[in-house]
Amino acid sequence: MKHNRRQFLGDLAGIAGLTMLPGTLKAAANAATKPNIVLFLIDDMGWGDLGCYGNTFNETPNIDRLAQDGVRFTNAYAGAPVCSPSRTAILTGKAPARVHLTQWIPGTIYPHKKLIEAPTPLHLDSNIPTLAELLKSAGYQTAAIGKWHLGGEGYLPENFGFDVNIAGDDHGHPPSYFGPFSFHNLSGYSKDDYLTDVLTDRMEAHICEVAPKGPFFLYMAEYSVHMPLEAKLAMIEKYKRKNGGKDEPDPVYAAMIESADTALGRLRAALERAGVADNTIILLTSDNGGVGFQGRSLHRISGNGGLHGGKGYLYEGGIREPMLVHWPGVTRPGSLCTTPVIGMDFLPTLARAAGASTIPLPCDGMDISGLLRGENTLQRETLYWHYPHYSDQGGTPSGAIREGDWKLIEFFEDDHIELYNLALDPGEQYDFASNFAPKAEDLRAKLHQWRRSVDAVMPQHNPDSNPRLAELRQGPAGCSWLPSAACRED
Numbered sequence: 019m020k021h022n023r024r025q026f027l028g029d030l031a032g033i034a035g036l037t038m039l040p041g042t043l044k045a046a047a048n049a050a051t052k053p054n055i056v057l058f059l060i061d062d063m064g065w066g067d068l069g070c071y072g073n074t075f076n077e078t079p080n081i082d083r084l085a086q087d088g089v090r091f092t093n094a095y096a097g098a099p100v101c102s103p104s105r106t107a108i109l110t111g112k113a114p115a116r117v118h119l120t121q122w123i124p125g126t127i128y129p130h131k132k133l134i135e136a137p138t139p140l141h142l143d144s145n146i147p148t149l150a151e152l153l154k155s156a157g158y159q160t161a162a163i164g165k166w167h168l169g170g171e172g173y174l175p176e177n178f179g180f181d182v183n184i185a186g187d188d189h190g191h192p193p194s195y196f197g198p199f200s201f202h203n204l205s206g207y208s209k210d211d212y213l214t215d216v217l218t219d220r221m222e223a224h225i226c227e228v229a230p231k232g233p234f235f236l237y238m239a240e241y242s243v244h245m246p247l248e249a250k251l252a253m254i255e256k257y258k259r260k261n262g263g264k265d266e267p268d269p270v271y272a273a274m275i276e277s278a279d280t281a282l283g284r285l286r287a288a289l290e291r292a293g294v295a296d297n298t299i300i301l302l303t304s305d306n307g308g309v310g311f312q313g314r315s316l317h318r319i320s321g322n323g324g325l326h327g328g329k330g331y332l333y334e335g336g337i338r339e340p341m342l343v344h345w346p347g348v349t350r351p352g353s354l355c356t357t358p359v360i361g362m363d364f365l366p367t368l369a370r371a372a373g374a375s376t377i378p379l380p381c382d383g384m385d386i387s388g389l390l391r392g393e394n395t396l397q398r399e400t401l402y403w404h405y406p407h408y409s410d411q412g413g414t415p416s417g418a419i420r421e422g423d424w425k426l427i428e429f430f431e432d433d434h435i436e437l438y439n440l441a442l443d444p445g446e447q448y449d450f451a452s453n454f455a456p457k458a459e460d461l462r463a464k465l466h467q468w469r470r471s472v473d474a475v476m477p478q479h480n481p482d483s484n485p486r487l488a489e490l491r492q493g494p495a496g497c498s499w500l501p502s503a504a505c506r507e508d
């Protein structure tokens with residue numbers, strides 16, 4: 019197999035484009051020096067939804083304090099514009115295109131769109147080593163709390179290297195944020211219990227249990243702030259008063275973000291109480307851009323900080339993410355990093371921090387610990403995305419490349435391209451494809467070459483294409499014709 023787990027465990031390989039990790043092999047011998055690692059993932063949160071990213075309505079004091087204590091990235095990207103492939107990028111260090119998991123699981127079928135989408139697997143490939151397995155082999159206690167969305171029975175977090183799994187299964191979102199709940203290893207509770215708070219309770223108990231025993235890796239994957247929009251009433255009322263009763267900014271969305279912020283605050287307090295705050299890396303980000311408009315909603319949910327598009331698009335609003343890293347003794351308080359980074363970078367970076375002896379190859383990410391130290395040493399010219407799918411938010415099959423300040427998006431339905439300069443035009447309002455045709459063609463050629471190199475699967479011509487029926491959707495097995503909220507799991 020190309021990505022054999024056993025091979026990986028015995029393999030002495032380097033990080034893609036880099037070499038081995040000499041110092042960290044020695045550090046591996048001394049577990050006491052290993053930092054704890056918390057990957058705090060908020061679902062579907064837009065680039066501009068946090069106070070530290072310029073939002074003046076949402077209240078995020080704890081996340082803002084994390085930014086003050088660590089480094090804030092302004093050009094951090096998700097590996098994909100929707101959940102499952104973005105999480106694949108984070109947990110495997112591989113581009114979603116390479117492992118052919120490019121759509122949220124299980125996806126939606128559009129029988130009459132212009133293109134037939136690339137096939138979507140129903141779970142992450144068991145042969146692909148994960149960050150959890152890597153850290154476990156480096157002596158870490160591993161836990162996943164919250165959303166998984168990379169498969170159901172047989173493909174749960176415990177099947178991919180996590181010792182503990184609380185609430186992680188095939189749910190792409192909760193049926194409701196209020197109890198009773200029916201997740202894997204999290205059920206019961208009452209209608210007065212709010213999911214974000216319940217997960218935080220479990221997180222606190224978990225930290226209390228594992229912190230004294232040795233290094234730990236916690237994949238804290240909030241279900242919030244994904245649909246359905248549901249928050250605690252008192253908090254909603256606070257934001258309604260704040261915006262004078264208007265629909266925008268959305269008071270429920272703001273309340274959901276505040277609950278996620280409170281969870282981050284409680285995480286840091288729990289680390290303090292356990293005496294490990296000074297030896298714990300916290301990396302906070304989201305898996306894809308915020309939802310602009312959902313269903314028949316006439317008001318905007320996330321503005322994505324003024325970026326174009328949102329979840330389900332390869333425009334910046336769909337893939338550029340808030341990202342904060344606090345690594346005591348490494349990151350400089352209140353620092354800023356403008357270098358582009360991407361979800362696949364987390365695995366090699368955190369593996370190196372943990373003193374892992376091997377990095378499974380091929381790896382599409384790079385170790386960004388130099389950037390965390392404030393050194394602009396990353397040798398990387400290009401970032402790539404491949405989304406051969408239709409999204410429920412309106413995105414169409416497309417691919418993208420960023421090189422320096424230039425970004426090209428190729429739309430597969432008609433092969434047209436759009437070229438943007440993100441330094442001059444971060445909102446992607448001015449398409450320069452015809453003005454800078456040689457540049458556009460150069461980037462298109464690089465994008466095609468990259469797709470060949472990772473064996474990316476392309477969508478195909480649809481003989482049943484019918485513009486009049488194009489919006490008809492068919493759910494996966496068990497679902498009837500959409501729209502049906504019960505079938506929407508992205």
Ligand SMILES: [Ca+2]
Nearest residue numbers: 061062101305
């Ligand atoms: Ca998501």
